[in-house]
Amino acid sequence: MRSTSRLLLALLLTPGLSACQPAAPEAAHDDTGRIAFADAAATRVGSERAPLPARYAAALPETVADLEHWWDDRERFPPPSHAIDGVVSGDAGWIGRLRRSAERVPAGETQRWAAIWQARLEYREVRPAFCASTRAIAAEPDSTLRRALMPAFAKHCAGPEDAAAVLRNDTPDAAVLDYYSQDRSNGGPRPAFAPRLARAARNVFHGDDEQAARRAAFVLAELHQPEANATLLTLHGEIRDQERADQIAMAFLRSDSGPGRTQAQLACTRRSQDPMCEELRKPKPAAAAQSQQDPDRAPPAKVRARIEQLQNLGFARVGDIDPSKLESADAVAVLQAAGYAHWFDVETGEFPNQHDSLLRELAELVRPALDGVVFEEVAPDNDDGPYQLFAYADGMRYRTQAENHGDWYDVDAVLRLLDALLQARKSSDRYLALDTGDQSLVVVGGPRAAIDAALRQKLLKPGDPAEAERAGKAFETEVLDKLRAQGEAAK
DSSP: OOOOHHHHHHHHTSTTOOTTOOOOSSEEEOTTSOEEESSHHHHOOEEEEOOOOGGGGSOOOOSHHHHHTGGGOSSSSOOHHHHHHHHHTTOHHHHHHHHHHHHTSOGGGHHHHHHHHHHHHTTOOOOHHHHHHHHHHHTSOSOHHHHHHHHHHHHHTOOGGGHHHHTSTTSOHHHHHHHHOTTOTTOSOOOOOOHHHHHHHHHHHTSSOHHHHHHHHHHHHTTOOHHHHHHHHHHHHHOOOHHHHHHHHGGGGGSOOHHHHHHHHHHHTTOTTSHHHHHHHSOOOOHHHHHHHSOOOOOHHHHHHHHHHHHHHTOGGGGGSOGGGOSOOOHHHHHHHTTSEEEEESBOOSSSOOHHHHHHHHHHHTTTTTTTOEEEEEOOGGGOSOEEEEEEETTEEEEEEEOOOSSBOOHHHHHHHHHHHHHHTTOOEEEEEEOOSSSEEEEEEEEHHHHHHHHHTTSOOBOOHHHHHHHHHHHHHHHHHHHHHHHHHHO
């Protein structure tokens, strides 16, 4: 089922309901003022008394076989995304469970076990508590646990004070490269080149993963340091496979190395369809035009005024924000900084979609209203059929069905379940999906009175999750059509 603009206003004003509840063909108001849908199955959240299953307290997988089939085992282990989210949150209990499992991995499987965990953590956002926990682990002697966690630590947490730990010889090469990558999320200046980076890049260049080799080359090129440029030239010269050498040469287009750019231009004669070579052929915009495209930082006084305005509406946590850390005075940006708003892509790009991770993220927006709730997603076998979403709270299990949209969230179902939990706990909080104009979505969660006031003052614009999905799929279709047309033209 999908939201419709016909019911949007009514839903905004209905206690406990989010702005994107699914629509039904017929609707009437019951004696509580809530909307009662004729098709109860379309919006129903069921509940029954049920304890949290014992597997939530179980150990994590200790063998490669169990780790690889973790998603399929709903009997022996905690749900994977539940455990992984616990680890990246830095929760001491989950870090401890991971440590105990790592210590029991069979000797011949430690490298593979650690590599699987590295992959599971690669695209997860981490919390400050994770950085604090893994910083201590980074200082420990080499171990399976340390190898599993170091890439995430290097990418999201490591600063200059961690250089000695990150650049150790027993640190995984992936972690060393993440430490130098411009994609690392902890900000600050890029580290100074060290010989350990050259060794990591050489190992990856001569490994089996072609894309990893290309990424490593870009890490060196984008450092814009003489030692890194020289290293990239040297390592490129060692590659005997022309295809691999040309892949690596693409990185020179992001460097300030003259000899390197010459190598890249030669490679482009053999890789004319490579996006980097296509970019090379495009005219460069004038410097003045580029500077005009940069967003202006909002004046501090305007940011402070916005914080005060939102605080007066009832968003209490915005008062904890340091105005100097914000570049925008936009209400949504301020709410996001204060933990009242969550931005995400409605397309997950994976199966299963992990609705339970999204549920946990959104539950935090209304903290402490949904503290202690445990969420679970049960994916359909072979991606055929609907998802089942569960929440365990206060001795009850709440459940609802989520439509299977491929690799897209059913956000309606997520908010439906959260609404039911808020009602069950008699919370005055609510959720609101905002319009973004693309396939992403922002959900605001917080005091109902504050959100309603922000709507009246036009600080927030309601949106429809279904529209975000439609926009994303339309864009995908457009890109595929262009690629097909280019392919036909090239024949």
